[in-house]
Amino acid sequence: MITITDQTIDVQAVIAAAESERAGAIDVFIGTVRNHNNAKAVLRLEYETYDAMAVKKMQELAAEAVRRWPVEKVAMVHRKGVLQIGDVAVVVAVATPHRAASFEACQWLIDTLKQVVPIWKKEIYENGEEWLEAHA
């Protein structure tokens, strides 16, 4: 399961998609919307995605994780659209035979997703808004 969705992410369904009888560990990362950033109160987030390329890049990351670690299954789902404080924005689940590899692979997947997958986040404040990372 590697997708972009404009619906609430079903975390249990993402975890279920990573289940494997050969795995002794599933590491799960859940990214949620927090109510502040750089000391500014955040009202909500708006995520924009380049769907076709984002899914392709996420599939490439999953394939790379399989090359680097003994990964049995990977599931990655990212949300788009308007998200409120506390909403789940992204879920990554990685199943491996032993736990150490699942921690490493999951961290690498979310770190690299944030660097290369074409998804953009706009923070909405009381008095304005800002696309994150856009300016130095």
Next chain:
Amino acid sequence: MQRIVLLLNMAQNFTIALFGIARDIVGTNTLTLSTEPELNVEALLAQLKAAYPRLGEIRSLLVAVNSEYAEATQVLNSSDEIAIIPPVSGG
């Protein structure tokens, strides 16, 4: 032979998808550029920054061609799916 020369000199139309802050600055999701053939990624970005100077203030601006990040020297075809990629911030 003459026909080939004519084709090479014809202007090409490029359709460019815009996202995030780049879309806000340009004010549209897609832009059509009519320009000389043999346009490469670097020249496309230079044209866009000249037309929309605020694009030059963005920390980095990449171009994706057919869902793949493109090098500055890559030459564009009018059939390519071209997208402007401002700094990503998923997660």
